Amino acid sequence: MTELLIKGANLVTGGDDHENALPAGGQDILIKDGRYADPADASAEATVIDADGLTALPGLIDLHTHLREPGREDAETVESGTRAAARGGFAAVLAMANTNPVTDTAEAAAHIRTLGEKAGFAQVFPIGAVSKGLAGEELAELGLMARIGVRMFSDDGNCVSDSRLMRRALEYVRAFDGVIAQHSQDPRLAGRDACCHEGEISGRLGLAGWPSAAEATVIARDAELAKLTNSRLHVCHVSTAESVDVLAWAKKRGIKITAEVTPHHLLLTTAEVQGYDPTYKVNPPLRPDEDVAALRAALADGTIDAVATDHAPHARHDKEHAFADAAFGMLGLETALGVVIETMLNTGALDWDTLVQRTSIAPGRIAGLGSDLGMRPAYGQTAQLTVIDPQRRNPVDAAESFSLSRNNPWHGRELPDPVMITIADGRISYQRQ
Amino acid sequence: MRHLLSAADLSLTDVGSILDLAEEMADVQHRSIKKLPALRGRTVVNLFFEDSTRTRSSFEIAGKWLSADVINISAKGSSVSKGESLRDTVLTVAAMGVDALVIRHAASGAPQQVTGWIDAQVINAGDGMHEHPTQALLDSFTLRKHFGADSGVDAFAGRRIAIVGDITHSRVARSNVILLKKLGATPILVAPPTLLPSGVDSWGCEVSHDLDQVITGVDAVMMLRVQRERMSGGYFPTPREYTVGYGLTRDRVAALKPGTAICHPGPMNRGLEISADAADAANSLILDQVAAGVAVRMSVLYHLLGGEGES
Numbered sequence: 001m002t003e004l005l006i007k008g009a010n011l012v013t014g015g016d017d018h019e020n021a022l023p024a025g026g027q028d029i030l031i032k033d034g035r036y037a038d039p040a041d042a043s044a045e046a047t048v049i050d051a052d053g054l055t056a057l058p059g060l061i062d063l064h065t066h067l068r069e070p071g072r073e074d075a076e077t078v079e080s081g082t083r084a085a086a087r088g089g090f091a092a093v094l095a096m097a098n099t100n101p102v103t104d105t106a107e108a109a110a111h112i113r114t115l116g117e118k119a120g121f122a123q124v125f126p127i128g129a130v131s132k133g134l135a136g137e138e139l140a141e142l143g144l145m146a147r148i149g150v151r152m153f154s155d156d157g158n159c160v161s162d163s164r165l166m167r168r169a170l171e172y173v174r175a176f177d178g179v180i181a182q183h184s185q186d187p188r189l190a191g192r193d194a195c196c197h198e199g200e201i202s203g204r205l206g207l208a209g210w211p212s213a214a215e216a217t218v219i220a221r222d223a224e225l226a227k228l229t230n231s232r233l234h235v236c237h238v239s240t241a242e243s244v245d246v247l248a249w250a251k252k253r254g255i256k257i258t259a260e261v262t263p264h265h266l267l268l269t270t271a272e273v274q275g276y277d278p279t280y281k282v283n284p285p286l287r288p289d290e291d292v293a294a295l296r297a298a299l300a301d302g303t304i305d306a307v308a309t310d311h312a313p314h315a316r317h318d319k320e321h322a323f324a325d326a327a328f329g330m331l332g333l334e335t336a337l338g339v340v341i342e343t344m345l346n347t348g349a350l351d352w353d354t355l356v357q358r359t360s361i362a363p364g365r366i367a368g369l370g371s372d373l374g375m376r377p378a379y380g381q382t383a384q385l386t387v388i389d390p391q392r393r394n395p396v397d398a399a400e401s402f403s404l405s406r407n408n409p410w411h412g413r414e415l416p417d418p419v420m421i422t423i424a425d426g427r428i429s430y431q432r433q
Numbered sequence: 434m435r436h437l438l439s440a441a442d443l444s445l446t447d448v449g450s451i452l453d454l455a456e457e458m459a460d461v462q463h464r465s466i467k468k469l470p471a472l473r474g475r476t477v478v479n480l481f482f483e484d485s486t487r488t489r490s491s492f493e494i495a496g497k498w499l500s501a502d503v504i505n506i507s508a509k510g511s512s513v514s515k516g517e518s519l520r521d522t523v524l525t526v527a528a529m530g531v532d533a534l535v536i537r538h539a540a541s542g543a544p545q546q547v548t549g550w551i552d553a554q555v556i557n558a559g560d561g562m563h564e565h566p567t568q569a570l571l572d573s574f575t576l577r578k579h580f581g582a583d584s585g586v587d588a589f590a591g592r593r594i595a596i597v598g599d600i601t602h603s604r605v606a607r608s609n610v611i612l613l614k615k616l617g618a619t620p621i622l623v624a625p626p627t628l629l630p631s632g633v634d635s636w637g638c639e640v641s642h643d644l645d646q647v648i649t650g651v652d653a654v655m656m657l658r659v660q661r662e663r664m665s666g667g668y669f670p671t672p673r674e675y676t677v678g679y680g681l682t683r684d685r686v687a688a689l690k691p692g693t694a695i696c697h698p699g700p701m702n703r704g705l706e707i708s709a710d711a712a713d714a715a716n717s718l719i720l721d722q723v724a725a726g727v728a729v730r731m732s733v734l735y736h737l738l739g740g741e742g743e744s
């Protein structure tokens with residue numbers, strides 16, 4: 001029997017009350033054999049952690065992680081990626097399907113889940129591809145993947161641009177309450193060369209850009225398809241003010257639509273691109289200040305439901321090209337909570353309960369995890385907990401990352417660095433030394 | 434000035450100095466022995482990731498006439514398709530002991546990125562849709578002579594210069610806009626809306642979609658080459674329609690004020706953006722531009738590499 005007694009932490013629950021829920025506020029938290037138990041029952045043998053002055057949150061869940069295994073183990077493995085996730089306070093991650101081979105079969109999905117279990121740092125829930133090979137032509141075996149517990153499907157990296165295929169996918173997953181997570185971006189609108197936001201900066205730098213409309217138009221189309229099929233649509237990494245307007249319109253009409261925003265779209269702007277540093281090349285691209293403001297407001301008022309990292313590790317040599325030729329993506333798992341605290345909490349846009357909603361409760365609900373994840377902690381449940389020091393700040397040092405990659409857009413920037421302990425699936429998976 | 438990446442890197446004094454020295458360098462072309470010792474012992478590498486006969490030859494001749502050791506490396510195709518990163522390619526070349534790298538790349542910003550990896554001086558010989566600063570310098574050199582070189586950089590004060598065609602994809606246009614404004618001229622961009630970049634309103638230029646209205650009141654017309662892929666890319670309906678709307682046709686040449694300069698960075702699509710009448714007109718400066726290229730690049734190399742090898 002193992003016992004862990006976290007003494008004096010201020011528990012933030014996200015407000016979702018239910019039977020056996022741990023009370024919010026300052027208290028001791030006992031985890032016995034991986035489950036929450038009454039602290040009054042702690043034995044003298046319990047390992048005690050002094051958490052005076054610290055805050056405890058339900059374990060964070062990332063809806064959007066690229067673990068690169070199988071296929072690009074030089075950039076990230078399930079083990080290194082989930083180690084980074086644990087350091088960032090995540091108890092669980094949803095692993096995107098654009099691996100090599102693509103996660104478009106039940107066997108491939110099961111393999112990734114097993115790798116996650118072996119690593120043991122964060123629970124790994126595979127996302128299945130919508131189409132075979134992400135080619136956007138034929139549906140992948142959505143039902144067989146659902147049989148082993150996959151509930152979220154995405155061709156992320158590619159947009160499911162064929163509206164007929166998108167309709168079929170939405171219809172099909174309704175049978176098992178699945179959700180289609182769309183990378184909303186009309187691939188024809190900007191062409192293959194697009195590598196940043198289309199605007200004054202792209203025009204001056206001579207870079208081909210995506211117009212904001214390339215995102216918003218696809219969200220609008222998909223919202224109509226979700227309405228037609230009465231299915232659940234999730235919009236990945238929303239990046240523009242126009243998209244926020246479309247989301248608000250769709251939600252107002254009762255369409256089953258949810259959305260996520262990345263930490264980097266909450267803080268960085270297209271101005272970062274001016275030095276042609278491929279670290280800041282990301283898809284969807286960084287946008288102007290007014291979009292960042294709209295995204296923050298939408299996350300605060302719930303138009304955007306969740307924060308998701310879009311953690312996209314790349315080997316150095318895949319970024320050391322000319323900007324237009326370099327790979328898209330940036331790291332995000334280890335810094336996500338710090339960026340959200342900086343942009344949303346420290347600015348007064350979110351309170352702690354709502355922050356928990358956006359980083360744990362909503363992601364769990366959207367992904368359909370149906371487990372102890374993404375819920376207010378309750379006695380008897382498996383512990384999924386993130387203990388943080390909200391006052392702690394540090395300059396980010398890319399060299400210290402647990403990820404195998406170094407494409408870290410925050411290097412050198414001082415940010416909240418709050419995570420002290422992560423407990424995933426009942427076990428400590430990260431503890432700051 | 435450590436590198437020449439953008440026309441924006443140049444102060445007005447730099448521009449004047451480069452153009453003045455180019456006047457002297459131009460005389461070398463007329464000597465029987467075309468050689469100055471200025472860059473003896475210096476190594477200049479033309480690292481071209483994209484095809485270019487004109488610019489590469491121009492830099493090569495410029496370097497050789499200054500007695501530099503000039504090496505041409507063609508790295509055609511993106512480094513991505515060859516499997517090697519840009520950084521590795523450039524580090525390999527720089528490790529051979531290079532004083533200056535003249536870089537042409539199909540991707541915007543590549544020369545700027547390179548400066549972060551190596552110690553050698555870098556000259557941008559055209560990067561994607563971004564800039565081509567030595568082209569703008571040679572255009573200014575040519576126009577200054579045409580307007581009256583005696584007035585120095587003041588030759589551009591109050592001049593109105595139309596830049597016509599595919600502004601969006603033109604590195605020549607971007608560098609010229611920066612440089613001509615610096616010199617006191619007013620660039621006027623003329624193109625269909627499909628060939629004007631986002632944010633062009635912030636460039637501080639006049640913008641027009643009506644070439645006929647513009648050309649009667651300008652001192653120079655710079656025609657831009659229409660790249661073949663634009664013709665099928667939906668930027669305009671047909672080549673015929675483009676020529677009718679934005680080509681420098683015989684009628685439009687006739688409508689120009691006397692003495693209006695006609696420029697084109699080449700290679701030309703005769704009959705599309707420029708008629709034979711315009712290209713071969715008495716006031717066409719197109720071959721002068723080519724000749725000026727060598728002199729201006731000699732001047733740029735001299736300014737950057739300092740001429741320590743001069744005896």
